[in-house]
Amino acid sequence: MPLDAWLPVGLSLPDGAKVRLVLHEGVDWQIFEAQGGGHALVVKESLHQHWVDSKLIEPGVFVPFSFGGDSLFEASCGSGHVLSPITACKSPDSKNEALAFADALLATRQLDPESPFQDAIYVEKLSRLLPTYSLTARVPDDVVFGSWITGGVPVSVTAFRRLRTLVSWLGEQHLREVVQRAGFTAPATSGRTRAAAKVADAKAQPGEEPKEPVPETFSLAGRPELENFLIEHVIDIIENKERYKALGIEFPSAIILHGPPGCGKTFAIERLVEYLGWPSFQIEASSVASPFIHETSKKVAEVFDKAIKNSPSVLVIDEMEAFLADRQMGAGSSHHRVEEVAEFLRRIPEAIKNEVLIVAMTNRIEMIDPAILRRGRFDHVVKVDMASEYEVLSLLQNLVGQLPQEGEIDLSSLAKKLSGRPLSDVAFVVREGARIAARSGKDKLNQESLAKALEASPARDEDGGHRKIGFV
Template structure:
C-alpha cells in the first residue's frame, strides 16, 4: 500500500532538499525520496523531541520546520547513505556496510539501553538507530541485528552458524568482527578460517564446521527415539550425503507432517532439527499471516514462501496447519477464501521443496486437513507423535537432570513411570518446579523429595483433577 505524502512534491526542506514521494512511514515519521537521488527522514516534533531528550541526537542534527499547523523535524541523507526501518530494509552489500550498521547499533545501545529497536529507523548518516516507540511487541536485540544482516530472516546474531550459512559471501572472521562490533558475544570458531566460504555454501556444512562437529554426527532428540530415527534417515542423511542421493534422483528431503495431541513434543522436535541444521527458519502461523481482509492471508503466505526460497537452504514451519489447510468441502460463510488459501499452499509447497526449502507442518487435528494437501508429492511423510512412553520420559529426564546438581537420592525411574502418557511440558515443569522447591528450602542440590513434591503439586491436566484455585471464597 502506497504511503500518502505529508508534504507536497517539490516542497523545499530547511536544508534545501526538495521532497519527492514517500516510501515508508509510521504514525509519527515518514521517509521520503528527495530530488537528486537522496532521501530524508521526517518526524513529528514530539518524536524528534524524544530523540533529543534521550541523547540519541543533538538538536543541531535536526532541522525544524512547519507545514500548516504541523511541526516537523527532518534529516536529509545523500544518495549513498542508508535510511530505512531496521527490520524492513535490504541486507548489506559489503562488509563495510555491515560494519557501519554494527557500530550504529552499538552506539545507540550505549546511549539508550532500554527502548526496543525492532521499530527503529537506521540513519547511516548519523550512525544511529532511532526508535519510534510504537506499540509493536519488542524483539530481542540479537534478532533485530540478525534480521537486518540477512535482509529479513529472523536469525539471532548469536546464532553464528546460521548467519554463516546465509552470509557465505562474507568470511567467517569478517562476520565475527561485524557481530562483535555490534556488542554481541561470538562463540569460538574451532579453527575455522575466512577461507571456508565454499564449505559454508554446502547445506548443513557451515554449522558443523563452525562448531567442530563431525559431518556424520547424527541428529539427537532426547526422549523420542522413533522421531529421531525418522529425521536422521529422511532428512539429515540426505543433507549430509547430497551427491550420493542426487546421483539416484533424490534432490532434497520431502515435506513432513507431524501430528498428535497437544503437548506431545512436536514443536520441541522441530526446534531441535532447525538448530541442528543451522539453516534460517520461517514460520507460518495464525499470528504471522492470518488477516480479516480478502486475499491478504494468501498474499502473506506467498510472501513467506518467497522469503524462505530466497534464503535457501531453509526450513519453513507451518504451525497449526488446520487453521489454513482445512478441508475445502467443510463449507461455511468464508469457504471461498479458504479455497484460495489452500490453493496457494497447493501451488507453493512443491515449488519450495524444489528450491531446497524443508517444509515441516504440525497439527493436532490431522482429520481436518484437505486431502489434496496430504497426498504424496506435497507432504511425502506423515508422522504421528504421541505422548511419551516411560522409556522416552526416562531419557528426557536424564537429559534435563544431568545439568543440575543432585544429592545422590535422585532416581528418575519411578518419576518416568508416573509421567508416562503425559505432555512432555509436564516433564520439564516437574524438573523446574523441583529445582525451585530445592532452592526455596535452602538446599544447594536437588533431591528426590523435591521432585516428588513437585509431582504432587503438578497433577495431570488431562484428567478430571481440579485446577489450583487462588482467590477469595
C-alpha cells in the first residue's frame, strides 16, 4: 500500500536535501529518500520535543521548518550512513557496521534507561536509536539487537551459540566483541581455536595481557586422510604464517573437494570454519543464481567483496558446477556461463591475495570448466570417496564414545556393515540406537539397540531405504 507522503517530490529541505519519495512512516515521523542519494528523517514537533526532553538529541540537531501549517523538524544523512527503522534495517555487511549499531544502542540506553527500542529509528550519523513510543509490545534490548544483526530472527544475543550459527560470516571472536560492545555478556567460549588466537594475538596492542592458551586441535572423526590434508595445506600455513612467508608462501591455495553426495565434504568444511573461527561466506545457487543478464555475476562479485572486506575469512562455493561448468557445454546459456566463469577467474586470485580461504565443493567434477581447474586458481583438487571400513569405525568410536554404554559394544561388525555408506547414515544409526535404548527404558546404549537401529536403517539404495507403514 503506497504511503501518504507529508511532503511533495522535489521539495528542498532546510539542510539542502531534496525530497524524492517516502520510504517508511509512523504516527509522528516519516523517512524520505533524497534526490541524489541519502535519506531524511522528518518528525512532528511533539516527537522531537520528547527526544530533546529525554536528552537523546541536543537542540539544533534537527532543523525546524513549516509545511502545510505543521511544525516539523528534519535531519538528513548521506548514502554512507544508515537511517531506517530497526525493523526495516538489513543485517550488517561488516564488523564495523555491527560495531556502529552496538555503540548506538549502548549510548542511547545510557541516556534513556526506560524507553523501548523495538520501534526505534536507527540514525547511524548520530549514533542513536530514537524510540517512536508506539503501542507495540516491549521487546528486550538483547532480542532487539539479535533481531537486527541476524536480519530479522528474534534471538537474544546472549544465546551466543545460536547467534553464532545465524551470523557465521562474522566469526566467533568478532561476534563476541560486537555483543560485548553493546553492553551484553557473551558466555565464555570453550576455548579459542589456535588459528583464531594467533590472528587475535597478532592484532593485539602493545601492553595487552597475553591470551589464554588454546587446547583445541582440528580433527575430522572418520576422515583421517582429509584431516591430514587440511592440517598440512591450510591450518599449518595459517598457524605458522611467518615461517611460510619467509619461503614465499603467503596464504593457503584454493581447494576443491569433489565426491558423491554424503561423502563428508560439507562436514569437513563446516568443521574447518568452526576451527578457524573466521567469518564465512557462501556462494550457492539458491542465493546468487538469477535468470537476468549480468545479475548472477553481480551477486557473485558482492559476496567476494564482503569476504575480502572481512578477511581473514572463508568463502565456500557450494555445488560449483552450477556456476563454473565448462563454457563449451550448452548453447542457450553459453553467454551467461562465459561471464560467470570469467568473474570467478578474475576474483579468485584477488581474494586469495587478500587472505580469503576459498573452498569449493562439487559432485560433478567432470562438468567444471578446465580454466578453473588449472593451477593458480584451485591448486588442490581433492577426491573425497565414501568412507572406508576403517574410517567408519573411527567415526563410530567417536560418536559412541560420547554416550554412556552398557557392556562391551562390538563396533567392528557395525563398521563392516556401514562401510561405503554416507557418513550421515553412520551418525543416524548411533542416534537411532540411542533412541531405541531410551524407548525400552534404558539409560545406556548397548549392542542390541545398535543392531536393531542398523536393521531398521537400510541404505537408501536397498529397497529405497524408506520406512513402510501400511494398514490391512
